[in-house]
């Protein structure tokens with residue numbers, strides 16, 4: 052009544068305009084509600100949690116979970132729904148979580164862009180190779196691929212051995228938190244290999260502010276993805292978490308800028324490199340596309356930030372968790388040690404040479420099993436730009452998909468007894484009939500990991516050098532808990548007991564490893 056009175060007090064033209072506006076708005080709302088009803092029905096009939104909240108979608112259940120409970124919940128869901136399930140992130144956004152080769156491979160083979168959750172890392176990594184999409188990604192990938200050519204990777208092996216020297220010499224205590232020590236070592240390696248930047252990182256204390264900043268940034272990145280209230284930038288950056296994220300970004304940028312500045316000064320002083328290898332930073336500074344365009348200063352910093360993060364944090368996680376599994380399983384540890392003894396017998400040095408890498412077959416199986424069980428990068432995401440049919444369901448354009456690598460690696464339909472650490476799964480006879488998409492620690496398809504050979508080589512050298520010198524056992528006084536951020540981490544460190552191991556005196560006792568290794 053009151054509204055009618057107010058309308059009648061307006062001039063006829065204004066009255067007409069108001070009525071037309073209100074009618075148009077009502078039509079829009081009705082259209083949206085009709086659309087939402089069918090959208091909601093479509094996604095809600097897909098397999099997935101039925102306990103739905105109009106604020107949190109399906110997230111409310113796991114909100115108060117500890118990181119370990121959250122992992123358990125996700126793995127249980129992968130068992131409950133064999134190939135994929137739907138999860139509402141708030142009431143408006145369904146995410147399709149895939150954890151079977153049949154459902155993941157369609158997406159991995161495609162060039163669909165990264166899902167919007169990656170944008171949360173934009174203030175840190177910018178439009179670097181990991182986050183960017185489309186022609187910008189294609190150009191960067193093409194220009195940067197030569198930085199990972201085998202000829203370039205070869206001298207990196209010596210760098211990994213020297214960094215491993217520092218790591219094994221630094222071990223004085225029998226009980227040691229290995230995750231942070233290994234992180235320093237892998238940061239040292241990527242800085243020296245990719246940027247020719249030597250800063251005695253490992254000698255500068257228990258941890259490094261950059262490693263700490265990356266740890267915080269990756270955690271805050273995934274925390275933001277779980278909180279629909281933080282979707283909008285302007286709300287997030289007003290919050291204390293958002294401000295802290297920004298501060299860590301600024302610090303990470305300052306590290307990258309220092310590295311670039313040091314290289315530019317060196318280039319001015321010494322001219323283009325003659326003796327040393329062309330590294331990733333040389334390529335970044337000198338690469339030109341077909342139109343003669345190089346990377347801009349911001350693009351260079353974005354790539355340095357991306358490679359510093361992607362190149363040390365992932366490898367540290369893979370190495371540390373594999374060492375942990377070996378500490379839990381002395382029988383496999385001994386087998387690796389025997390393989391190393393067999394390889395290095397009669398040598399003056401413990402260095403694992405470039406030519407040795409292919410020969411360390413059992414260590415390779417162990418590393419792969421470590422990356423399966425602990426799934427270094429647990430999730431990656433894509434957004435559909437066109438409808439895609441997965442398991443007879445045609446998902447509409449715009450759907451967010453989460454490729455649950457951890458769920459895949461623990462899927463009992465794909466891996467028998469998936470919670471058990473068993474390196475023999477990767478014995479050539481056992482793996483040869485497996486689907487190639489059953490094990491994707493480095494992702495697969497066009498957006499696979501550009502640094503995977505680098506990472507595997509580095510893992511072999513560092514794990515090999517540690518096991519050559521030490522026997523590892525779990526510390527009974529330390530409870531290891533897992534949590535997932537951009538990489539899988541220990542919630543309260545990874546403490547192991549290290550004792551100096553006796554090197555094998557005679558390789559003739561090692562019967563199993565005579566496959567050509569000692570040649």
Ligand code: HEM
Pocket residue numbers: 165180181182192241357358361362363365366369427428431432492493494497498499500501502503505506507
């Ligand atoms: C064990 C170690 C590593 C693991 C498990 C790993 C895993 C992955 C995964 C799963 C992806 C796909 C990410 C996505 O789709 O969002 C990826 C991409 C990438 N990785 Fe790695 N990575 C490792 C080491 C490295 C290293 C050592 C470097 C650099 C030296 C590196 C650089 C990158 C980059 C730049 C991308 C983005 C590639 C693109 O989209 O074209 N990674 N990695």
